[in-house]
């Protein structure tokens with residue numbers, strides 16, 4: 001599966017992501033005109049939903065024009081449910097019908113919706129020569145030596161739903177906090193805009209190659225993920241007896257260990273003055289000085305985030321396109337950094353669950 005996120009696959013998805021980023025910019029400016037401020041959490045949520053819909057399901061979701069589209073409504077039903085139930089849903093989708101039909105399924109409606117979307121798309125693509133640059137196609141094109149499809153339709157459905165579940169809120173959270181950090185650090189935002197403008201002058205447009213040159217924007221995203229990691233903790237289970245070095249803390253087999261990513265990321269031992277937003281902490285020489293496990297937004301080891309490259313890529317497209325067209329500013333009510341957090345949310349969420357900001361069109365927009 002990790003090959004689904006290779007450079008060539010990301011390049012193929014570039015136009016999908018760029019189209020969704022252009023929509024985002026258009027609707028942010030429109031909302032600003034209407035309301036005098038924009039809830040960027042909502043806007044980034046719509047962008048991420050559209051992008052997952054097009055990249056994972058081959059569906060045009062249009063959540064900017066139609067927030068109540070059937071795709072968005074069914075996705076909302078999934079997200080309003082307990083995490084454990086969702087994980088069960090993903091497993092259930094791969095189970096044979098005779099077992100599945102005996103299980104009570106509170107998520108029958110959304111699960112059937114996504115199963116239908118994927119099944120219909122597979123069928124229509126099977127009956128045509130049309131090939132799309134999305135995950136669904138990649139899953140369909142995974143073949144054995146004899147040229148037979150490796151994944152069954154139910155496996156493809158469960159993979160697509162998994163991508164939606166783990167890829168939507170996380171990327172939207174990164175973008176929301178990045179928007180906040182840019183708005184509250186005008187000197188950083190200006191530097192990003194200069195970098196975007198310079199890349200545009202060299203490449204003529206926001207191409208995949210232009211995006212690759214934006215190293216400062218990379219650092220801004222890394223620093224955002226340090227201060228505001230969407231997944232604030234990781235879990236592991238010990239598979240052998242272990243005593244924590246230098247302590248008498250003994251972990252028997254089967255112990256569930258929780259790792260607080262947020263605490264590590266805000267530990268002054270690794271990041272002096274930890275609440276200060278400073279993208280240059282991620283200059284190559286600074287990164288080299290730190291322990292690799294001092295930075296864990298995408299986890300670590302063999303079970304780390306499968307789609308890290310895709311997540312950073314889509315977030316970068318969205319931010320570069322926004323910075324090309326506008327400047328973000330705090331409203332009178334935007335809290336000073338660091339952003340207060342919602343203590344009840346499963347993934348890192350701003351207190352109040354909104355991120356109202358002001359967007360000012362750039363007179364120099366290229």
Ligand code: HEM
Pocket residue numbers: 162163164166167168170171174229230231234235296297298299300301302303304305306307308310311312
């Ligand atoms: C900024 C956005 C994202 C963040 C911060 C993030 C973070 C994470 C984290 C912390 C894990 C657990 C890693 C571990 O336990 O070591 C994970 C797993 C995973 N993520 Fe992401 N993720 C993001 C976006 C995405 C997207 C967009 C997708 C799919 C399109 C995705 C697919 C997955 C999958 C499939 C796993 C499970 C891997 C496994 O269990 O082997 N993630 N992610």
